[in-house]
Amino acid sequence: xxxxxxxxxxxxxxxxxRDFIIEIAAFDPVQNRTFCxxxxxxxxxxxxxxxxxxITDDMVKDAPTYKEVxxxxxxxxxxxxxxxxxxxxxxxxxxxxxxAARHNLPMxxxxxxxxxxxxxxxxxxxPKHNLQxxxxxxxxxxxxxxxxxxxxxxxxxxxxxxxxxxxxxQVYDLLYNTKPQAPVMPFGKHRxxxxxxxxxxxxxxxxxxxxxxxxxxxxLKENLLxxxxxx
Numbered sequence: 001x002x003x004x005x006x007x008x009x010x011x012x013x014x015x016x017x018r019d020f021i022i023e024i025a026a027f028d029p030v031q032n033r034t035f036c037x038x039x040x041x042x043x044x045x046x047x048x049x050x051x052x053x054x055i056t057d058d059m060v061k062d063a064p065t066y067k068e069v070x071x072x073x074x075x076x077x078x079x080x081x082x083x084x085x086x087x088x089x090x091x092x093x094x095x096x097x098x099x100a101a102r103h104n105l106p107m108x109x110x111x112x113x114x115x116x117x118x119x120x121x122x123x124x125x126x127p128k129h130n131l132q133x134x135x136x137x138x139x140x141x142x143x144x145x146x147x148x149x150x151x152x153x154x155x156x157x158x159x160x161x162x163x164x165x166x167x168x169x170q171v172y173d174l175l176y177n178t179k180p181q182a183p184v185m186p187f188g189k190h191r192x193x194x195x196x197x198x199x200x201x202x203x204x205x206x207x208x209x210x211x212x213x214x215x216x217x218x219x220l221k222e223n224l225l226x227x228x229x230x231x
Contacts, residue, residue: 002111003030003081004168006156007073008148009092010053012041016094021066022055024073025148027156035076036149038063053147067103070096074108081110082168086131086155088114090218111172115159118175120219123162124186130216134158183223195223203229 007026013019020041027034038055040063050056063069077083085092093112100107119129126137131151135142140157143150163171182194188206190198206212207230212221224230 001167002169003028003078004084004113005077005081006084006152006159007077007092008085008151008155009095010049010055010148011095012043012045012049014091016091016098019095021069021095021099022049022060023053023148024069025152026073026076027149027152028076029156029160033076034149034152035073037069037072039066039069040064041066055147065103066099067105070099070103070105074105077108077110079108082113082172083110084113084115084155084159084168086114086151087116088112089117090114113168113172113175115155115162117219118159118171119162120186121175124184124192127187128216131155131158134162138162183220186220195227195229198229200229 005026005028007024009021010023011019011021020043021039022041022045023036023038025034025036038060040060042065045055045057045060083093089112097107099105116129119126119134123129126133131154135154135158138158138161140154143154166174182196185191185193185195185198188202190202203224211217212224212230221230
């Protein structure tokens with residue numbers, strides 16, 4: 001049986017090919033161990049990132065580079081594990097891969113679960129799926145949002161409730177090896193209707209309003225594009 005490893009990264013921006021990890025944390029609920037380390041990105045941290053994360057240049061100036069931290073993180077994870085992060089498939093995994101490539105670190109062939117993708121697929125009844133909304137819905141005590149270890153512990157508590165008694169291997173298979181049901185409209189007056197049945201003038205109005213440019217609606221946008229309902 002594989003062990004789940006919940007993890008999170010804080011970064012200098014949102015572009016894995018150009019930005020850098022400044023903090024990484026993980027939690028192993030089976031062995032009840034945590035990992036957390038600042039990372040020196042060797043560039044100044046943008047002010048807007050400090051405003052969100054409270055991580056400053058002074059806090060990371062004496063931290064090791066990712067070459068050292070990444071190696072320690074991979075050793076912490078070990079083998080026979082599945083890594084879980086919120087928005088993993090579009091964000092965290094890409095940062096791990098890019099940082100490993102920069103520092104010539106061999107990247108283990110980890111399996112991953114994107115808890116955001118799980119929430120969107122199996123809880124379409126919810127109007128939002130970001131971590132802080134899910135925290136409130138599942139009545140998890142407030143944490144220091146956008147700090148890696150705090151977000152990891154919150155994610156573990158949320159996801160444990162979302163998957164109930166499913167093993168992580170079952171969750172992985174359901175998410176990546178099971179054909180999903182036809183996508184439905186997740187919000188608005190056509191909520192719950194198959195996307196193919198939503199009036200095109202309504203979709204056009206949403207597109208003009210910028211609704212599809214919001215991060216939480218990227219999967220909806222991808223589904224609409226794949227169906228040829230928007231361009």
